[in-house]
Amino acid sequence: MALIVHKYGGTSMGSTERIRNVAKRVAKWVRAGHQLVVVPSAMSGETNRLLGLAKELAPAKPGDAYLRELDMLGSTGEQVSVGLLSIALQAEGLESVSYAGWQVPIRTNSAYTKARIESIDDKKVRKDLAAGKVVIITGFQGVDDSGNITTLGRGGSDTSAVAVAAAMQAAECLIYTDVDGVYTTDPRVVPEARRLHTVSFEEMLEMASMGSKVLQIRSVEFAGKYRVPLRVLSSFTPWDIPIEEEAKSGTLITFEEDEQMEQAVVSGIAFNRDEAKVSILGVPDKPGIAYNILGAVADANIEVDVIIQNLSKEGKTDFSFTVHRNDYARTVDLLKSKVLPSLGTDRIEGDTRICKVSIVGIGMRSHVGIASKMFRALAEEGINIQMISTSEIKTSVVIDEKYMELAVRALHRAFDLDQPAA
Amino acid sequence: MALIVHKYGGTSMGSTERIRNVAKRVAKWVRAGHQLVVVPSAMSGETNRLLGLAKELAPAKPGDAYLRELDMLGSTGEQVSVGLLSIALQAEGLESVSYAGWQVPIRTNSAYTKARIESIDDKKVRKDLAAGKVVIITGFQGVDDSGNITTLGRGGSDTSAVAVAAAMQAAECLIYTDVDGVYTTDPRVVPEARRLHTVSFEEMLEMASMGSKVLQIRSVEFAGKYRVPLRVLSSFTPWDIPIEEEAKSGTLITFEEDEQMEQAVVSGIAFNRDEAKVSILGVPDKPGIAYNILGAVADANIEVDVIIQNLSKEGKTDFSFTVHRNDYARTVDLLKSKVLPSLGTDRIEGDTRICKVSIVGIGMRSHVGIASKMFRALAEEGINIQMISTSEIKTSVVIDEKYMELAVRALHRAFDLDQPAA
Numbered sequence: 109m110a111l112i113v114h115k116y117g118g119t120s121m122g123s124t125e126r127i128r129n130v131a132k133r134v135a136k137w138v139r140a141g142h143q144l145v146v147v148p149s150a151m152s153g154e155t156n157r158l159l160g161l162a163k164e165l166a167p168a169k170p171g172d173a174y175l176r177e178l179d180m181l182g183s184t185g186e187q188v189s190v191g192l193l194s195i196a197l198q199a200e201g202l203e204s205v206s207y208a209g210w211q212v213p214i215r216t217n218s219a220y221t222k223a224r225i226e227s228i229d230d231k232k233v234r235k236d237l238a239a240g241k242v243v244i245i246t247g248f249q250g251v252d253d254s255g256n257i258t259t260l261g262r263g264g265s266d267t268s269a270v271a272v273a274a275a276m277q278a279a280e281c282l283i284y285t286d287v288d289g290v291y292t293t294d295p296r297v298v299p300e301a302r303r304l305h306t307v308s309f310e311e312m313l314e315m316a317s318m319g320s321k322v323l324q325i326r327s328v329e330f331a332g333k334y335r336v337p338l339r340v341l342s343s344f345t346p347w348d349i350p351i352e353e354e355a356k357s358g359t360l361i362t363f364e365e366d367e368q369m370e371q372a373v374v375s376g377i378a379f380n381r382d383e384a385k386v387s388i389l390g391v392p393d394k395p396g397i398a399y400n401i402l403g404a405v406a407d408a409n410i411e412v413d414v415i416i417q418n419l420s421k422e423g424k425t426d427f428s429f430t431v432h433r434n435d436y437a438r439t440v441d442l443l444k445s446k447v448l449p450s451l452g453t454d455r456i457e458g459d460t461r462i463c464k465v466s467i468v469g470i471g472m473r474s475h476v477g478i479a480s481k482m483f484r485a486l487a488e489e490g491i492n493i494q495m496i497s498t499s500e501i502k503t504s505v506v507i508d509e510k511y512m513e514l515a516v517r518a519l520h521r522a523f524d525l526d527q528p529a530a
Numbered sequence: 531m532a533l534i535v536h537k538y539g540g541t542s543m544g545s546t547e548r549i550r551n552v553a554k555r556v557a558k559w560v561r562a563g564h565q566l567v568v569v570p571s572a573m574s575g576e577t578n579r580l581l582g583l584a585k586e587l588a589p590a591k592p593g594d595a596y597l598r599e600l601d602m603l604g605s606t607g608e609q610v611s612v613g614l615l616s617i618a619l620q621a622e623g624l625e626s627v628s629y630a631g632w633q634v635p636i637r638t639n640s641a642y643t644k645a646r647i648e649s650i651d652d653k654k655v656r657k658d659l660a661a662g663k664v665v666i667i668t669g670f671q672g673v674d675d676s677g678n679i680t681t682l683g684r685g686g687s688d689t690s691a692v693a694v695a696a697a698m699q700a701a702e703c704l705i706y707t708d709v710d711g712v713y714t715t716d717p718r719v720v721p722e723a724r725r726l727h728t729v730s731f732e733e734m735l736e737m738a739s740m741g742s743k744v745l746q747i748r749s750v751e752f753a754g755k756y757r758v759p760l761r762v763l764s765s766f767t768p769w770d771i772p773i774e775e776e777a778k779s780g781t782l783i784t785f786e787e788d789e790q791m792e793q794a795v796v797s798g799i800a801f802n803r804d805e806a807k808v809s810i811l812g813v814p815d816k817p818g819i820a821y822n823i824l825g826a827v828a829d830a831n832i833e834v835d836v837i838i839q840n841l842s843k844e845g846k847t848d849f850s851f852t853v854h855r856n857d858y859a860r861t862v863d864l865l866k867s868k869v870l871p872s873l874g875t876d877r878i879e880g881d882t883r884i885c886k887v888s889i890v891g892i893g894m895r896s897h898v899g900i901a902s903k904m905f906r907a908l909a910e911e912g913i914n915i916q917m918i919s920t921s922e923i924k925t926s927v928v929i930d931e932k933y934m935e936l937a938v939r940a941l942h943r944a945f946d947l948d949q950p951a952a
Contacts, residue, residue, distance in 0.1 A: 124586040131587075161614055164546040165553075167621040174620055180628050181613035184606040191603035192583055198596055199589040206602050210632070211677050255633050 110279035111143045111237065115247065115269035117285045118152035120343040121189050124196075131196035133284075133347040134242060138202055140351050143237045145276060147247045147269040148193050150185025158182055175220035179249070179259045182221075183209070186246035186265070194244050204242040207232070210251035214268065216258045223258035225250060225267065225330075228275035245272055263324030270327045274334035281336050282358075283323060284343035289359035290315065290322055292525040293377040297516050300526035304375060306360045311375050314468040314502045328361065335363045373471035373478055374523040377516050381463040381509050383413060384436035385494065387428040388443065389455035393420035397451070401427060404447050410435045414464065414497040414506060428495060430506060436460055462494065463512040466504040467519055479503045485522035491515055532701035533565045533659065537669065537691035539707045540574035542765040543611050546618075553618035555706075555769040556664060560624055562773050565659045567698060569669045569691040570615050572607025580604055597642035601671070601681045604643075605631070608668035608687070616666050626664040629654070631680075632673035636690065638680045645680035647672060647689065647752075650697035667694055685746030692749045696756035703758050704780075705745060706765035711781035712737065712744055714947040715799040719938050722948035726797060728782045733797050736890040736924045750783065757785045795900055796891035796945040799938050800924075803885040803931050805835060806858035807916065809850040810865065811877035815842040819873070823849060826869050832857045836886070836919040836928060850917060852928060858882055884916065885934040888926040889941055901925045907944035913937055 114137070116130050130148070138144050158181045167174060190206035197204040212232060216223035236243045247265025250258050260267055266283060273281035288303065290312065295301040307315070309332035313325065322340055331338040341358025391397055398417065405412055410431055418426040431439050440458055448454055472478045479496075482503055486493060491514065495506035507515060520526055536559070538552050552570070560566050580603045589596060612628035619626040631638075634654060638645035658665045669687025672680050682689055688705060695703035710725065712734065717723040729737070731754035735747065744762055753760040763780025813819055820839065827834055832853055840848040853861050862880055870876055894900045901918075904925055908915060913936065917928035929937060942948055 124583055127587060158610065161546055161610075162617055165549060165614055165618045165621055167617070167623075170620075173625065173627065174617060177613045177616045177620075177628060180616070180630070181610055184609050187606050187609075188580065188583075188603055191599045192587055194599045194602070195584055195589070195596060196587045198592075198599075199587055201589075203595065205595065206599060208602070208679075257630075 109141045113145045113273040113278045113281040115147045115283045118149040119286050121148050122152040127196050129347050131200050135200040144242045146244045148189040149265040154185040179220050179257050182259050183249040183257050186248050190244045190246050206244040208246050209249040214250035216250035218252040222261040225271045230275050266324040266327035270330045273336045281338050283340045288342035298520045304359050308470045311468050312361050315378050373475045374467045374469035377519050378466045383430040384433045384460040385430050385462050387457045389426045390424045390453045393425040416495050461509045463509040465515045468502045485518045489518045531563045535567045535695040535700045535703040537569045537705045540571040541708045543570050544574040549618050551769050553622050557622040566664045568666045570611040571687040576607040601642050601679050604681050605671040605679045608670050612666045612668050628666040630668045631671040636672035638672035640674040644683040647693045652697050688746040688749035692752045695758045703760050705762045710764035720942045726781050730892045734783050737800050795893035795897045796889045798890050799941050800888045805852040806855045806882040807852050807884050809879045811848045812846045812875040815847040838917050883931045885931040887937045890924045892923050907940045911940045
């Protein structure tokens with residue numbers, strides 16, 4: 109008997125018929141002898157409906173008081189879900205009880221619409237589990253020290269589920285979603301992409317931040333921090349497939365670097381075309397330049413990703429970095445008006461037609477020559493590399509966006525990701 | 531400057547456009563210098579939608595755990611309303627904050643779906659009002675001692691508003707609804723029916739229980755107990771009518787028997803056709819008979835209204851009472867199987883085609899001859915009276931239902947209710 113946390117996304121909770129299927133699946137696990145805590149999202153579309161109503165009424169200058177009300181509103185979608193799922197479980201003949209975040213309580217800070225979980229009290233939940241009940245807890249939300257409802261931001265239910273699993277020291281946290289696992293890359297780009305049976309937290313973090321939108325990135329961080337075994341699996345398999353089969357399906361995200369993982373040097377290819385490149389040319393190469401430029405950008409709340417500073421030549425250097433495409437125009441304006449004058453240059457260039465492609469693999473730590481293998485594969489396709497950025501388990505290149513699919517396919521092949529795992 | 535509680539029904543909150551109008555009306559009161567606490571219902575249709583989803587999933591044998599989940603679900607409709615109204619008020623340039631029942635907290639017992647308010651903590655609300663904020667509190671719900679969400683049953687938002695007004699010692703509680711006040715009788719039956727400017731709590735209780743469905747009866751009891759001046763008025767007047775005019779519109783329900791009220795002996799005519807009559811004939815007239823019969827009925831949770839025991843004749847008597855029509859068949863079955871055998875009679879009669887018509891007036895206390903005036907008016911129309919029941923401020927008769935409208939009109943005329951108030 110193990111304590112298991114299930115998390116179901118909005119699509120899985122999208123109708124009473126689907127909720128009934130979720131209940132049957134949960135019942136299967138309970139009848140196999142497990143203790144279950146279930147964290148469902150709001151029914152699909154509901155959160156958008158509520159926030160749409162809010163938007164119609166929103167004040168011209170929305171402040172913190174407005175964000176607080178958004179959380180009052182937005183949190184109701186999950187409350188409806190837990191009530192309905194609990195009822196469906198009772199109809200399946202199980203004992204069940206639902207809790208809103210504040211009832212557990214799940215304590216967060218007071219950052220409305222993007223709160224962070226600070227602690228979870230497990231007393232009530234343990235008591236209910238010991239009494240043979242299934243416990244259903246709202247995702248996406250908590251309560252601050254003053255008793256205000258807070259929400260965790262989009263995808264926050266993943267984080268809620270992992271946090272509950274951590275607090276309860278659950279044996280595993282199963283994230284039921286509309287994909288059947290984590291792939292070596294996006295199958296829409298590379299049809300040969302394979303599902304990974306296991307992936308490490310660190311790899312998952314790099315994959316998630318690169319746009320493999322399977323899990324909210326914060327939930328992965330949380331799982332890594334508290335060493336919660338996390339599995340992503342499909343909620344569209346029939347509810348009555350054998351539990352042994354279901355328990356091994358999807359992708360397990362682990363914190364142990366086991367031998368199997370050592371074998372694959374590169375686990376996956378991530379990519380995104382959400383970024384734009386900004387270059388400032390002819391900058392005097394003296395201390396404080398990077399801070400001058402990036403400090404101003406950070407002050408404007410613009411996030412910077414890849415950063416490159418060229419070798420200096422005759423006391424001048426070129427400085428390049430990428431930002432989100434949505435921030436591109438604002439970044440260029442900011443630099444032109446506030447930064448360039450003090451640098452003694454007016455040479456700024458930009459490019460929004462770029463993309464970033466990365467190879468990710470925990471095995472890169474102990475293997476040499478991985479990056480050069482990547483560069484060779486790209487060169488063989490005639491793809492010019494504009495920027496390079498490396499970390500312990502990831503190497504990223506910025507290239508012309510028109511080569512994105514070509515690059516991803518070439519790298520997928522070069523690292524044998526289309527071959528069945530050994 | 532006064533502290534005022536406004537309550538808005540589901541129709542008034544039915545769309546973002548209407549919510550904006552509510553906000554404008556509240557803003558008008560705030561700008562006139564008042565402190566405002568607002569209790570809105572769920573958007574019309576929302577509670578039914580939620581309970582409909584629950585019904586689709588309901589277990590075959592719903593128990594207390596199911597009712598608890600209904601309250602988790604049902605309470606979200608009001609939470610959405612308070613969030614939206616608070617946002618609309620902020621858009622009007624006011625400071626506002628919303629609270630769910632548990633946040634105030636509004637404490638109730640644990641009778642899910644029909645909980646009773648036990649106490650209201652006014653600290654948070656007073657602090658917010660002192661800080662110049664409008665406070666918006668969910669109707670219909672509270673929290674029990676174990677932190678479970680409870681709801682007060684249909685129409686419970688009226689009770690919430692009155693309870694909040696009582697706890698805050700508000701100057702007045704204004705119930706904005708889709709009728710413009712309390713009438714001498716139903717205008718659909720008597721076109722000459724007049725709106726009452728004032729009505730006493732006791733009259734209102736009798737009117738409400740007789741089917742003048744303007745206010746939830748429990749809210750009137752609450753108002754009477756805590757002496758909360760209560761006004762029923764229309765939410766369909768333009769929001770920008772002068773506040774002095776609005777403050778005098780509708781019907782004021784008072785706890786003071788002022789002189790004006792003394793003048794009108796009868797304030798209104800109430801009626802309903804929801805009842806059925808049951809008669810047991812030839813019952814031995816000995817102690818304990820009423821208990822034998824009505825005890826069995828009460829044990830089956832069937833509510834009895836009018837009760838009549840005839841004069842005894844040769845040691846035998848007839849015993850009649852009325853029950854709700856929905857309970858009629860069950861009552862007759864119950865009596866035949868469990869009660870009649872022990873009474874030594876099998877003579878039971880029933881009639882579902884009856885109605886009850888009542889005259890209600892606080893002035894009846896100090897006036898004699900009112901009942902006989904009622905009986906004469908009915909006799910003049912050739913209407914036979916089957917049962918009579920009297921209380922201090924009400925006289926009711928049970929008659930054939932086909933005469934209902936005729937009786938109501940005759941009584942309305944006989945007591946000069948179609949004449950403008952003096």
